[in-house]
Amino acid sequence: MITKSIVEEHGGTIRVTSMEGRGTTVVVTIPLSASVDVAEGVAVVAS
Amino acid sequence: MxxxxxxxxxxxxxxxxxxxxxxxxxxxxxxxxxxxxxxxxxxxxxxxxVTERVQLAESLKAGEERLASQVAELQELHRVKNDFVAMISHELRTPLTSILGQLELLGDGDYGDLVGDQVKAVAAMDRNSHRLLVLIEDLLTVARIESARLQLRRTATDIVPFVEGLRASCAPPAEARSVALHIHVEPTVGRADIDALQMERALVNLLTNAVKFTPPEGRVELGVRPVGDSVVFTVSDNGIGIPLDEQDQLFKRFFRSSLATDLAVQGSGSAW
Missing domain, CATH: 2.10.70 (Complement Module; domain 1)
Known part of the structure; x- marks a missing residue:
């Protein structure tokens, strides 16, 4: 929950794929600049 | 007509x-x-x-009002609980910091040389006090997240040195479990506007979790690369995995994998 919240506060996403006994892969994607997710926010409001 | x-x-x-x-x-x-x-x-x-209709509408309205007041009451209760948790964890941290300071002096021999099992005892106290500190920090963060007070302090951060910091935090626990930690950063990744402290926390959580759930001689990898306007961190391990039916539970507040319980892996479960 902590990790997910921090990632989401950054406007990023987190995705987990896992197979029991084989391992887990977590992919965290973070926008390089804060303005990217602000712009998205505006677009959402406008639509 | x-x-x-x-x-x-x-x-x-x-x-x-x-x-x-x-x-x-x-x-x-x-x-x-x-x-x-x-x-x-x-x-x-x-x-x-229309008596029945009027009465029905009145009782509906009364029900709605009752629900609204219950929701308000619960929200208030939730807020009080969060404030309490935040306050308590803050209060717990202060004496623990003092204990950690004293333990460090004790371990460094500032109060005289330690003999025999004293070294091991002090080391165990130190290790467990640090664990306690991590749990308290988690508690505080959960309370802050729940009351939406997690405020980011973003600064343009160079990713390459940032990832080196992650390596420094995660290498010791990986080594302790004989898990190989491989980190690969694309040098072109550049800078990102992030709260480096919080982001480090998030990624250290992922990495230490991966280490915890990977058996000795296993391997944990961190790959960092730029993709479009984003930076992508990929943490993968060849550990025990997470059962399919538990994967959607992962980000719940205190998720603990049934496998973690089986293996007696420690942690509050709030880190995910």
């Missing part, structure tokens, strides 16, 4: 009357004037007893 003016309806009007049995009865009336209609020359009034 003369053209009829369009009959106009009036109402509905509602009124209530005291019934013989002393209960209130609600009546709804709709009137239509047909005075201009030579065939009728009258007023038609349609009256219905």
């Amino acid at each position: 003369t053209a009829l003016s369009t009959p106009r309806t009036h109402g509905p009007f509602q009124c209530r009357y005291r019934h013989r049995d002393l209960s209130w009865r609600y009546l709804e009336a709709i009137g239509m004037s047909l005075l201009d209609d030579p065939a009728v020359e009258g007023i038609i009034v349609n009256v219905r007893d």
Whole structure:
């Protein structure tokens, strides 16, 4: 929950794929600049 | 026959009357004037007893109000609980910091050389106090997240040195479990506007979790690369994995994999 919240506060996403006994892969994607997710926010409001 | 003016309806009007049995009865009336209609020359009034409907609407409204006040009450309770947790974890941190300081002095031999099992005992106290500190920090963060007070302090951060910091934090626990930690950063990744402290926390959580759930001689990898306007961190391990039916539970507040319980892996479960 902590990790997910921090990632989401950054406007990023987190995705987990896992197979029991084989391992887990977590992919965290973070926008390089804060303005990217602000712009998205505006677009959402406008639509 | 003369053209009829369009009959106009009036109402509905509602009124209530005291019934013989002393209960209130609600009546709804709709009137239509047909005075201009030579065939009728009258007023038609349609009256219905709408008591049941009115009572139903009233009880619905009362129910809604009750629900709204319960929601407000619960929200307040939740806020008080969060404030309490935040306050308590803050208060717990202070004495623990003092204990950690003293333990460090003790371990460094500032109070005289330690002999025999004292070294091991102090080391165990130090290790467990640090664990306690991590749990308290988690508690504080959860309380802050829940009351939406997690405020980021973003600065343009160079990713390459940032990832080196992650390596420094995660190498010791990986080494302790004989898990190989491989980190690969694309040098072109550049900078990102992040709260380096919080982001480090998030990624250290992922990495230490991966280490915890990977058996000795296993391997944990961190790949960092730029993709479009984003930076992508990929943490993968060849550990025990997470059962499919538990994967959607992962980000719940205190998720603990059943496998973690089986393997006696420690942690509050809030880190995900």
